Amino acid sequence: MPDPVLPSPDDAAPVPTGVPGLDHILEGGYAANRAHLIEGRPGSGKTTLALQFLLDGARLGERCLYITLSESRRELVSVATRHGWSLEGVEIFELVPPELSLDPRQQQSLVHSSDLELGETVRLAIAEIDRIKPQRVVFDSLSEIRLLSQGSLRYRRQVLALRSYLLIHDTTALLLDDLTAEQDDLNLHSLCHAVIQLEQLAPLYGGERRRLRVIKMRGTHFRGGYHDFVIRRGGLTVFPRLIAAEHHHSYDIDRLGSGNAGLDALLGGGLDRGTSTMLLGPSGVGKSSTALAYVTAALARGERGLILSFDEPTGILMRRAAGLGMDVAGAMADGHLRVEQIDPAEVSPGELAAMVRDAVEREGVRLVLIDSLTGYQNAMPGEQYLLLQMHEILTYLNQQGVTTLLVLAQHGLVGQMSATVDLTYLSDTVVLFRFFEADGHLRRAVSVVKKRVGPHEDTIRELRIAGDGLRVGEPLAGFRGVLTGVPSYHGAPGRLLAEREQSEQDRPGRDSHERE
Template sequence: MTEGRKAKARTGVAGLDEILAGGLTRKHVFLLEGAPGSGKTTIALQFLMEGVNLGEPCLYITLSETEEELRDTAVSHDFELGDNLKIFELVPPESLLDADQQQSLLYSSDLELGETTKLIFESFERLKPSRVVIDSLSEIRLLAQSSLRYRRQILALKHFFARSGATVLLLDDMTSDVLDKTVHSVVHGVIHLEQLAPDYGSERRRVRVVKYRGQAFRGGFHDFIIRTGGVDVFPRLRAIEHKTSFTREPVGSGVPALDGLLGGGLERGSSTLLIGPAGTGKSLFALQFVDAAVRRGEKAAVFVFDEELGLLFDRMKALGFDFERLRDEGKLHIEQLDAAELSPGEFAQRVRDRVAVFEAKTVVIDSINGYQASMPEENALILHMHELLQFLNRQGATTFLTVAQHGLVGDMKSPVDVTYLADTVILLRYFEALGKVRRAVSVIKKRTGKHEDTIREFTIGGNGLTLGEPLSSFQGVLRGVPTFVGGDKTLMVASEEGDGNS
């Protein structure tokens, strides 16, 4: 294969270029299709702007929008079009708009289609551009009136541009005939955009490469957003591509009794699930490991779905943790997320950036319940979480996930079962004893080593977590209503500083 055929024209959208294995093969014609509002024009402008930045002459031929509308779109994204990007607004000849001069012996569509093609070729010959965008094929399809004439017209455009050596991007808004796949068989590659409207929250957009001749690409759907400055595509995470080497060593929590319960701590590069009803202390257990990581000189990242950051900072400060100061010192990244405004792909990208750029070695996702709200269905959640946890494990990051169960005591249900994905599962429970509501913790799973099989009571006070001795004299603690079976009394005395929630 010659070097010219291998050369790629980058689209100017980093994530899209990653999906396309470098960009669009030069000297070929590609199709970018999607319903109105899905982002075609923005991507097309970025594609041309990338050419402008490389000093290439670029041409935007518009049959549907006016030049003024396109320039307004560019201004909204802070694009500087420059002199190398020409916009050719293709409008029908005035004679075809004049009712008195309409042809009677020939179909007007014959003249309009021929005139349109002629104007496209003429505009190209004047500029000799390296990159071309034609917006949109729906207008040409309407002029052609039949599939045969439309296919011939597309073939004519393809052969013309093939001889010219230009890289061409055809836009199709799919408003004429969404079932017409004529162009799919003719062009070198097809990129499909979708815009979805969930029951609540902002619209979700995703992209899929349908076809790319002679080129491997990353298949499946990939989330993307449109922001000021253009389109951001978040390639679907494949953990197998991100293997790194690190030393698997135990990491502690700073609470000796908790580390003892865990058999000496957690292994670096493993994931831990904290599961229990609301208020049992799941967040506090995870943040205890965050504080210990920062004290070791490492960085940490916390992603909060369920709680306002100001409240979290105040609550943790009362327990002896000044996370606001750690954030301001650049040792901790803590971010509040809105599940209604966030796609799974964007969230995965944010986590990846915190690990790759911020070099976080401890990651907390609080909670999976909030993360699930951004997912269309539970099956997709499991697949996303599997890849994300595998990625974090391969990067040597110690990950903590929290899941709130429905109910407070007795038979409780989880909204989603991810226990099999985590390397370690810590179970938190309320139980009633001697007229008081108390808390208990146990480790029910640990892949990376031994752990205690005991159940310990714990309290939350001004010094954070305090764990007691194993509840060996009680039975039925996990059911919420234990029975005393004899032996020494092992219940803890309530903290004088008062209990708290987490």
């Protein structure tokens, strides 16, 4: 009995896809000498993905062929031009009516696909493959074969014949299917080595969202689940789903102070490296200003920072920081601080996670501020996904030794308040801010209600935002109900910041220049 023929070591070896991020999901790329099914509705990005695959092969000196039954050469060239590509090195074979191909200089034969029998259509495609002997092939699309087949059995047999021919001739192929049948046909899933599905989602407001999922990949581990991707000039970019457990990094344990003695005393000396802190309270109470104090303190230590701003433009943020005596503009100019203004209607969660990873791993960012989670929630399709996404991002940042600040606005200004989503259990530290009224003035209070790492004060202190920065007073003794926003005062006068400042100015011996 003859020995069985064993495949070569390079058989089904990874072949680069030419799509940033997709090789990571496929553990190296497509399988060499195999047929891959790329399916998705019209507009989901199949053609762009296929062209990137062929262009990458042409760059490596491989022979590449695009067989099209649905788009003309002119349309493909137009797509490539809009992305800034040249299709030099990529052969295009058209099986479309002549009236749809308007380039008089084209050298390929034009065949009326509507007048062809199914067998002749497949035969012509195989003949072109045999003539060029390509290493990479794209067949666009199988929907035309399905229509000519007029039956699932005949359709399956023709696709099987095409797939077998490609396998015999050591060709790596992408078979595109636009799912235009009344019901999605799963016949091809069992015939192809891999199945990748592209989706385009249209939210009620904002730009469309695109994502892909690898349904199968024989004999190869791949990253399951949905992965966001975008199509911009230059092609398609995939953002692999973040898995925090794969990104552990050792770091030195220390604390980050704010430069404000009272605020650091509340937090037991400052924020611990590799932890996340949530600043929770109503709008305008001082959450973002407090977070900026820690950002500027980290910059002063020579660290790099990232601010993801959902709620205010970069210009307003710079002006507000300058009004507090914090040099944010200078840090942005010298590259130590990166401020990204995020439009929740246009940025997908996967792209946002990739932005954070890029800042940490390539730029060495050690502090990240997300302002605010309310805006970030608008970028997510639902609350349950926000919890899962934030869990992965915070775990990733913690394992990288990054200090994370999260700002979350609550509904209401005084009295009973609530948040749209509860993320306090994910945060290592929770700092609570409140407005309260005393002697006809609106005042601010700050307290630490949770800290997993190290001790913290259990007092409530007054917070004041001034032109020279933040001021934190002594513990608010004599007050009751400050955290409810409706306090009552039962102590002696002179315990609040403004009153103490006034009493100091009225002390005997204090000249006018000192008071100024």
